[in-house]
Amino acid sequence: MKSITVISGKGGTGKTILTASFAALAESKVMADCDVDAADLHLILKPEILKEEVFLGGQAAKIDKSKCIECDRCLDECRFDAISENFVVDPIDCEGCALCYHVCPVEAIEMIHSKQGRCYISKTRHGHMVHAKLGIAEENSGKLVALVRKHAREIAERENIEYVIVDGPPGIGCPVISAITGASLVLAVTEPTVSGLHDLKRVVGLANHFGIKALVCVNKHDLNPAYTRQIELHCQEVDAEFVGKISFDTVITKAMLNAQSVVEYQPDSSVSEQIKSIWQRVDEVARTLP
Amino acid sequence: MIISIASGKGGTGKTTLATNLALSIGKCQLLDCDVEEPNSHIFIKPRLIRSRSVSLPVPKVDDKKCTYCGKCSEVCQFSALAVIRKNVLVFQELCHGCGACSILCPVDAIWEVEREIGVMEIGQAGDVHFIHGLMRISEAMSPPLIKAVKNEAEKDMVTIIDAPPGTSCPVIEAVKDSDFCVLVTEPTPFGLNDLVLAVEMLRILEIPFAVVLNRSDVGDDKVDEYCEKEDIPILMKIPMDRELAEAYSEGIPFVEAKPEWKEKFADLYNNIIRMV
Structure with a gap:
């Protein structure tokens, strides 16, 4: 079993968009949507939920006013300014470190797992999919990402499936680190803009830091051919293989509006051909990896 | 505004x-x-x-004072510390800098040092x-x-x-x-x-x-x-x-x-x- 994360x-x-097409192109795969705080893959793959699991992520302190003697110990120690002058904890500011719970001399503080998310195991027209929904305004998305990955991996191992294909979150922080943990390789999708190149350098740097092979492709390549070229050059410098480019084309939005991947919506379009060629190369490279 | x-x-x-x-x-x-x-x-x-x-404060353990009682790893909600026999392992990237380990250490063996997280x-x-x-x-x-x-x-x-x-x-x-x-x-x-x-x-x-x-x-x-x-x-x-x-x-x-x-x-x- 190999794991490919798109970041x-x-x-x-x-x-x-790309991950959804890979779902249609790969023969043997489990899909995992690890962008748990703004998940979109389900809009294309239309999963039918088979199993649902409640995810208890973080926790928040709660002060029992009937026990509190207003000694200020919790207020003094809290580094997140989560406790108000009248001894009420703001569950959004609370980091869940439980220091207040430990220092309270009268045991007036309780730690409550109020923060929840959900993890789903589903079936789709392209096989199994694991996805999740983080509770609104909540933290610990890295842990929920790890749970999604774990379930996807278990299904792949149990059913002898070749690939876990992971739709990753944006950025380079905790959910991304969690989404690329254990990946055989990452595919970084960028665009030919100053911002795209700036951000690509950081995310490829992240993959390198963790010793994970990075492949790169450019979306909307014809928007700025000069920048596309610069991205190709950067890939050579950092030893990340450039595996293809996708044209700036309205067919991508049309497919999305139709709840289909591009390769299903217009399999013969040039964008579909480009995506197929990218998948082919990703598949080839993945096969050479341990 | x-x-x-x-x-x-x-x-x-x-x-x-x-x-x-x-x-x-x-x-x-x-x-x-x-x-x-x-x-x-x-x-x-x-x-x-x-x-x-x-930077963020992260724990540093004084080996001379530490009794390896395990209190720090027990109170850390972020699994940033682990006590394994006569060793305290600190996983800096997991530390939220809350100070619980150093404040609650019964023998004052933990102090905090600054670790750069960005500029x-x-x-x-x-x-x-x-x-x-x-x-x-x-x-x-x-x-x-x-x-x-x-x-x-x-x-x-x-x-x-x-x-x-x-x-x-x-x-x-x-x-x-x-x-x-x-x-x-x-x-x-x-x-x-x-x-x-x-x-x-x-x-x-x-x-x-x-x-x-x-x-x-x-x-x-x-x-x-x-x-x-x-x-x-x-x-x-x-x-x-x-x-x-x-x-x-x-x-x-x-x-x-x-x-x-x-x-x-x-x-x-x-x-x-x-x-x-």
Whole structure:
């Protein structure tokens, strides 16, 4: 079993569009949507939920006013300014470190797992999919990402499936690190803009830091051919293989509006051909990896 | 007056809106709080005034005092410490800097040292005072750096915040305490799905908000319908324009490529002021 994570650094470069096409192209795969705080893959793959699991992520402190003696210990120690002058904890500011719970001399503080998310195991027209929904305004998305990955991996191992294909989150922080953990390779999708190149450098740097092989492709390549060229040159410098480019084409939005991947919506379009060629190369490279 | 620019979905135009707004309203400050992938500086091109390192406290264990009782790893909610026989392992990237291990150590064997998580750069470009954070690659947690950027801001100045994408902790850190939040989206199924999540987030945070629709002519009417149903004002629609997309790709701000838009951004600002 091999795991491929699609990432981008910059948001909105086309991770989910590409991942959805890979779902249609790969023969043996489990899909995992690890962009748990703004998940979109389900809009294309239309999963039918088979199993649902409640995810208890973080926790927040709660002060029992009937026990509190207003000694200020919790207020003094809290580094997140989460406790108000009248001893009420703001669950959004609370980091869940439980220091207040430990220092309270009268046991007036309780730690409550109020923060929830959900993880789903589903079936789609392209096989199994694992996805999740982080509770609104909540934290610990890295842990929820790890849970999604774990379930996807278990299904792949149990059913002898070749690939886990992961739709990653934007950025380079905790959910991204969690989404690329254990990946055989990452595919970074970027766009030919100053911002796209700036962000690509950081996300490829992240993959390198963790010793994960990075492949790169450019979406909307014809928007700025000079920048596309610069991205290709950067890939040579950092030893990340450039695996293809996708044209700036309205067919991508039309497919999305139709709840289909591009390769299903217009299999003979040039964009579909470009995506197929990218998948082919990703598949070839993945096969050479341990 | 603090106006934050957010969106559930990435790449909808947060930075475009934040930078052009800042360039259209005279004296103001722009805080780029997307510290994982900051891009505002590409368009603002600020002259760097100073930079400084931002750090978090992490535990350091005194082997002479430590009795390996395991209390520190027991109280740490983030699994940043593990006691294995006569060894205390510290996983710095997991540490939230809460201080529980050092404060609760029964023999005072833990003190804290500063560990750099990123840098902050402060600059100026014309009327725009500029601050952004740049998180160190391989760091997991951006909220402390976002907080540091916000703490560095000038008080009593009109402030525009460019927030990271998503709806979880980094976004919340960036938008909280804002007087108003503008959600930028596009009229596609992804744009709508993520807008709904961002709206739910802002309602929990009790921040007043409105929507700006970018590439407003590329998709369908579902975002319009949703906003009408939910009584959310759409303050501006920016049509898809190849020329603007090309200017963006070169790092040229919208209002420079098409100066007639400057007035529209100034109007947008005045509309926001009226709503607050």
